[in-house]
Amino acid sequence: MEIKNGDIAVVMVPLPAQGHLNQLLHLSRLISSYKIPVHYVGTTTHNRQARLRLQNWDLADLHFHDFSLPPFETTPPPNPDSPDKFPAQIIPLFFATSHLRRPLEALVRRLCGAARRVVVVYDCAMAWVVQDVPSLPNAECYFFNSVSVFQIYTYFMEVAGKAFPADGPRVLREIPSLDGTFPDEFWDYWHIQEKFLGNSAGVLHNTCRVIEGQFLDLFEKEGILGSLKQWAIGPFNPVEIPEQRDSDEKRRRRHESLHWLDNHPRNSVVLVSFGTTTTLSGQQIKELATGLEKSRQKFVWVLRDADNADIFSGDDDSRRSDQLPEGYEERVRGRGIIVRDWAPQLDILAHPATGGFITHCGWNSCMESMSMGVPMAAWPMHSDQPRNSVLITKFLGIGILVRDWERRQEVVTSTTIEQCIVLLMDTPEGEEMRRKAADLSAALKRSVMDGGGTRKELDSFIVHITR
Structure with missing residues (x-):
């Protein structure tokens, strides 16, 4: 399936941490293969990091937008001997991303002047940065979950105080506690983002029904995200690595x-x-x-x-x-x-x-x-x-x-x-x-090929945003 849409622009807004930068960079490559221009937004430092660590893949078709952040207070890395392994040293960076809100809005507004529709795909942990986008007349937002649907489903069910279905997969009765997974400072940051997720027109998951079909069904059945349309279009990363025989x-x-x-x-x-x-x-x-x-x-x-x-x-x-x-x-x-x-x-x-x-x-x-x-x-x-x-x-x-x-x-x-x-x-x-x-x-591998389940969901998303 190939769609040529010079009047559609996609903007990617990743969280500035490697696993998040990487996923949205791979998604950018997938969407640009449909001949849709993709704009990748971040700080100068983290755009450089993303490109450097994806060194063997062609990024020529992507448009990178480098924004700066004002100085922010850093914290020392956690003590290696501490049982708490969360990388607390990057939490101040997460809070500093609030300063990307205005540059992003200006970029989207500028793109809106030239495109019939601007589609913003943002990491769900960057919701506050895109909060102004839905107010623009020809722009819409889709948030991206960077973790498994199993993680999201169990988290939201617990927060809502709901019991897992008695006939659900047995593994739901074996989930580990959330204790010790995140420090309080991260939860403070996350609860700010949650306030803005409702501004989205849909949700993208880096997973597929081959891996998490049962949990995607449970997630949708519970209506955890209301009536938001969802697409499971992973894996974003290539599933075949070509041998380097070129030279x-x-x-x-x-x-x-x-x-x-x-x-x-x-x-x-x-x-x-x-x-x-x-x-x-x-x-x-x-x-x-x-x-x-x-x-x-x-x-x-x-x-x-x-x-x-x-x-x-x-x-x-x-x-x-x-x-x-x-x-x-x-x-x-x-x-x-x-x-x-x-x-x-x-x-x-x-x-x-x-x-x-x-x-x-x-x-x-x-x-x-x-x-x-x-x-x-x-x-x-x-x-x-x-x-x-x-x-x-x-x-x-x-x-x-x-x-x-x-x-x-x-x-x-x-x-x-x-x-x-x-x-x-x-x-x-x-x-x-x-x-x-x-x-x-x-x-x-079969799912991402033409006619496969993942490919159909990706095609469906492309058809939706180019409607």
């Missing part, structure tokens, strides 16, 4: 981890990565290092601290690898590689040598892993991750839990880590999870 230069530009993976057999390597919002304690780094070593499995370990509000500030200290056991890298040489900077996670997961993923279960990472058919060892740290981990392990059956959320204040021992890695990578149980993950990946 020697492009192959040289591949990340070091990909060259390393080229030398290992299929499904023989476990990726270890906790995203951009987690900082491990020194003690936990040592236990993880020891568990990886004792497992005798091959691994790619992305060992870095959580992002600061500005990753280019020079204050981002990713040298936690200084806390590795003495002589560690020598001992694991050839069997493991440690990456101390940004790593192309989607490309690593897509590599045939990758057969497992130790992950914090951020929704971005879950969707990428499911897209590439890689089973997970779920180790949630904060936010939506505890419930995502239950969805992955107890509902979809494509992973194991490293640690229950109720035991989050405990250091995970090297013995537990070793056992989880061996189970995932070298047992019939792990092989069955890999088979299920491969089947899910195949179903996802």
Whole structure:
């Protein structure tokens, strides 16, 4: 399906945190493939960050709008030894985004002067920035949920004091508590955003019926968002990674981890990565290092601290690898590689040598892993991750839990880590999870092709906004 609409413009408004920037940048690429101009709005710093970390994908058709923020008070990163892993250092940045309201309104107003309709897609955690858009005569807003529908559904049901349906999926009776998932400062920020969500004309979800069909049905049945039309159009990320055969230069530009993976057999390597919002304690780094070593499995370990509000500030200290056991890298040489900077996670997961993923279960990472058919060892740290981990392990059956959320204040021992890695990578149980993950990946790939369920929903959204 191809639609040429020079009189329609789409504006993307992401939350300035990597997992959110990334999702809306991939969605921008999907919508621009319909020959619709897409404008990506953010701070100068975070637009640069988004482009840098999506380095291997063509962004030439997107229009980036760089806005500045006035100086805001920053807070130090959380103590690595604290059981609270939420990246509190970026909360002041979230509050500072209120200053994007006027520049965004001016941009949309300008686009409205040239386009028949301007469609603003915004992260639901940026609702206050777009609050003026619905008052413009030819503009409309759609909010985007960056987390699983399972997370959203269970959250809203609890807030409303409603019981889950008795005949609903059993996993609804096994959800972990929201305690410890977010600090009070974030809830303060979120409750401000909730006030403006009603200004929207519809909702977009980065999921699909292949993954969360039952929860999408329950979500709609409960009327949690009233009569708002909803589209489940995920995964936004590519589900196929083309091989870089174009030139020697492009192959040289591949990340070091990909060259390393080229030398290992299929499904023989476990990726270890906790995203951009987690900082491990020194003690936990040592236990993880020891568990990886004792497992005798091959691994790619992305060992870095959580992002600061500005990753280019020079204050981002990713040298936690200084806390590795003495002589560690020598001992694991050839069997493991440690990456101390940004790593192309989607490309690593897509590599045939990758057969497992130790992950914090951020929704971005879950969707990428499911897209590439890689089973997970779920180790949630904060936010939506505890419930995502239950969805992955107890509902979809494509992973194991490293640690229950109720035991989050405990250091995970090297013995537990070793056992989880061996189970995932070298047992019939792990092989069955890999088979299920491969089947899910195949179903996802079919869903985004012409005639597939996800593609139909995306086509439906495009038809709706170009009506």
